[in-house]
Amino acid sequence: MQDLIQHLINGLSLGSIYALIALGYTMVYGVLQLINFAHSDIYMMGAFASYYVSRWFNFEAHPGIVTLCMALLASMTACALIGVAVERFAYRPLRGSPKINILITAIGVSLFLQFGAQLIFGPNPKAFPTLIEDVALIETEFIVLKSLEVTVFVITLLALGVLHFLVYKTKFGKSMRAVSHNINTASVLGINVNKVIVLTFIVGSALAGVGSVLVGLKYPKIEPLMGVMIGLKGFVAAVFGGIGNMTGAVIGAMIMGLSEEFVVAYLSSTLRDALAFGLLIGILIWKPSGLLGKNTVEKV
């Protein structure tokens, strides 16, 4: 019982990180119908940005909420900038070309960021600074609630709250939903589609930036290829929940995180990476549109 609750907490905190990554995939897919392969590498860049900022300003000497927020800010800014640059220089020139070309470009961008990072930062893993002390907040005989897990969970909830506000309560959110519904009609109705796409990339990439700092806190080792596996899992979570659907992405990510935690705890840790693949195949066979996705019929 004690173990179960502990695994539940760990799984939720892992799932909330996946949720932050999955949201970026699902938002970009919503407006552009594009699997943004570079998303996982934008996330990696965010981790390095916060790493270097923390080192320059010596954040490690004063761990706490303020330095954490500053690291988050650095990472989010860097991710947003890279996201905009990728959209502007790689995806925009290809708007309207066949889907397969855009997909190949996305892979090119992803590889470019990966190998660029290996060249600039070096291929060796780096130790992420401790930005917040890991102390037990609540310690009963049932559970140990550590400050790290609570931080991860609270920051994710905050980010999701801000996202919800942005998407459902602001004009930008309304236009983004319009674009994702039908890009042509939206542009006929006077929505600046390019602006909306850029903003979507900013928001999605910033969320990945938040995720990267949280992963850095949880698993303090960052390297240029750290985005590959987590990106794949984030994408699977997005597909699982119904790609293009933001609530679905969060639910899918939570299921991912929980099932991964339980598989590692009760079955075998070698199955950890195979699980994501199994979930993907399963959902593609039984409900291809995802948990919350709508079954769309194509009209000619």
Place this chain on the structure above:
Amino acid sequence: MKNFKIPLFAYIGLLILGLALQFGLNAYIQILILQILMFSIAAMSLNLVNGFTGQFSLGHAGFMAVGAYTSAYLSQLLPGFLETTHVFGFFIFSVIAGLFASFFGYVVGLPSLRLKGDYLAIVTLGFGEILRVVLLNIEPLGGARGISGIVPYPEFGFLDRFWVSFAYISFWFLVCLFFLWRITRSRYGRQFMSVREDEVAALSLGLSTTKIKVSSFVIASFFAGVAGSIYAHLISIVTPTVFGFLMSVNIVVMVVLGGMGSFTGSIIAAAFVTVMPELLRSVQSVTGYDLRMIIFSLGLILIMIFKPNGLFGDKELPYFLSKLKRKKV
């Protein structure tokens, strides 16, 4: 018999060429040529999926891994078999490797190809990753060490190992080229292109698009398996890491650079992509950095932006040759 005239002449021509290469070139260039032929097989078969059927597979190296491990494991399991049967043993192993890879292609392709959209890309990407993890953990297949000391192609009288390898690989090369060439110009093969052009229209004409997509994927996986089997005997060692995402991307680059829908383009691009890193080694010694992958990925983006059809587009080499001839007259 008429149908086999051109391939037969091409093969005899290649055999004689191989003889010239055996005496004319050093071993370094010889092995590069063999690798070019091997990657051509992989690239041409991927072109059937990516170029002709309009699907997007990112795990071709995974199917090569299946083929390579099958061939390697078989030659470990049956020691002496290859020595007694000579080239036929290799042929049988390659066919088994191809069939095994195409079985995997069926299993991976069926759930993802039922759907429209880019699911195949992500599923094949995942397949490559999972296969690597699985291979790392299977002890009979060597785990992380892989299988080494795989029987290489034999010598044959005064013909050395290179010539036999060359003859064997170019046999499969021609089989792959002519099989794919003929199939894409047949009634059956036009179905592939109809799916690429417009899936809804193809459906409304009564074609089973899922079946078409899966069969194209299975054929491609077969040749990928054969290429993998060739790899195993050519390099003599297989490890889980070589058949990673990067090799898949390399093959995709060959297809894209050569032109999606052009087999001869794939061959030329395979040669280019295989030779380029070797040439860039000298650049590396000047700058001191390994810029090869940066150039690669940047090249991929730039091709897509400025020349999205690749070198040849969907035309084949004879088209350009005849155009050239016309100009001269």
